[in-house]
Amino acid sequence: MAHITHVKIYGLLGRKKPISFDLQRDVNVIFGDNGGGKTTVLKILDAALSLNGTTMLALPVQKAEVDIYSVEHKQVIKHVWDRKSAAASRQSEAMAEWIETFPSGEFPHQFLRSVDAEWTLSPMLKLKKGGWKHTFLPTTRLYLSNTYKVSSGKPLTEAELDSLFFENVNKSWLRYYSNVLARVRAIQEEGLRTVANYALAPKIEEKTGPKLDPLVAYDRVKKFWKRQSAAEIALGTKASFVKRYETEENFRLIVDSLNRLEEAIEKAMVPATLFMQKISNLFSAGKKIALNNSNELQLQLQDGSPLSLAALSSGEKHLIAILLAAMSAGQSSIIIDEPELSMHIDWQRQFVETIRDLNPECQLIVASHSPEVMAEIADEKIVSI
Template identity: 25%
Template sequence: MQKYADYIEQIEIESLWSGKKHVIWDLDRKVNILSGVNGVGKSTILNKVVKGLSANGEFPSHMIKGVRLKVSPEDAKWIRFDIIRSFDRPLINAETVSKIDISLATELDWQLFNLQRKYLDYQVNVGNRIIAVLQSGQPNAAQQAQRISEPKRKFQDIIDRLFADTGKTIVRTENEIRFNQIGETLVPYQLSSGEKQMLAILLTVLVEDNLPYILFMDEPEVSLHVEWQKQLIDLILDLNPNVQIILTTHSPAVIMNGWMDKVTEVSDITV
């Protein structure tokens, strides 16, 4: 049976910049924010860790030479993880989606397309659990079923609140994510860059289904309004209290809601 880590305790990189720098970063269970001037190595540290994890999160056999992770529990051999990058760039591999009968113009569009598939799987899993509980005959079955469906409802409520200024609301009768805006139905690819970015982050968190996992984010604030930047960490933890966040940022707004003590300067972990 695959044994997954709950979180990463320490990242060690002994070969940063051709061996000139040695990084040892002791991590918080919940929130870790890496800061520093441009070019100091924030993204490089994240990328080296992510690159060493195989697609299904197996490690340490796939780790890049000189990169080591200490995890909890220490005998775990797999990590559930996701990586969020910030730039809504034009879709580079357009041929990949040429056979899909929808208009995908950017990398965020492609990310949202894949998340829609995961969202459908998530809903099937949630539905099956609700049916099993309701058929169990337990006296508190209805309350248990409501608890199982609560994360999805919370996600929808959060998105509705964030998008309220533009009059967008999630269509809750649809299996795929659609929005209503003054009587018009919109798909996620019609949103602004900032809306796509926030939707992608929160949807990524939701479909992990409250399991312990690591969310890597490289400058997630780039497309986000400053008010959304302030709320970002709290919204993620609200949707999944079992997540461990590891992010890089240049934005003071991201840490304004009480996360200053979770900030680490690259220079503080580099020798």
């Protein structure tokens, strides 16, 4: 996990003076007119986090320095890319091709020096391929897959693009939700072990007294066992449950433990539940997001009938794609270009707050020229380009 702390860019769009700015751990809005370099800055940040020097070659910039704080290493790592070094490296690559024309063993390799065309790190670290974990959502975020047919080379139809959106969104959702369900299963297994331990333990003589309201305890434990599809078998009637909870110490310890585990399950489910609530609250005409039998996201109309996500408007698609990516980002950086695209003005006003509600641990970096997006953002979190 890592986040960006400082950026310095030389020669952005031919500027004579470098631009330099700090980035906050939570929220950052890069603000400016169209064509002012906002998108280029985001691409530089993505390239630095990805350790991708090839992307930098196509950007109108001479040099970039990006400081990234590594949570694992507990230090700031300076990432530097220099076009001059990249040009020298390309010359070295050309020389390497020339060397291959010599018969084996006849070229004096000891005189050859190569220059790294990629990002240089200080201090040097060995990172996994792809660099630091992060998410970059460009303006083409709805279709982050190849939008051209491999066989014919023709652009995809509108229907095929809708199908691609549905596929990409549900792949991302299922990847996230499967991790949530895995945590829930682990908690449930702990609950079963707790029940077995207390059920097999010697009778406890010390009386601690009820810690929960018996009726509240009944509802919480019933909810826990309902996830196991065994609520009635496990609990019996409400009256018998209350009596046992008030009089049997071992039973009470089991119930109190299951109550804590149910609270842990609810906590693990909060982001996913909140995601669907937020989306549903922002949608109009009574539409809401629900899960089908395969745990895929689907649209539910006011009359209860289902509808594919592919039928959503452009603004609604952007909203789902962005919020899902933000929720899945964890403590890493999420970089978004023009989140206001196709968004209703009310959504723009709630955008940053909604993302922070879904994932308060991510570093949010957005480029925007919408006053509504930054309406409630503190000045120190706004970078003017």
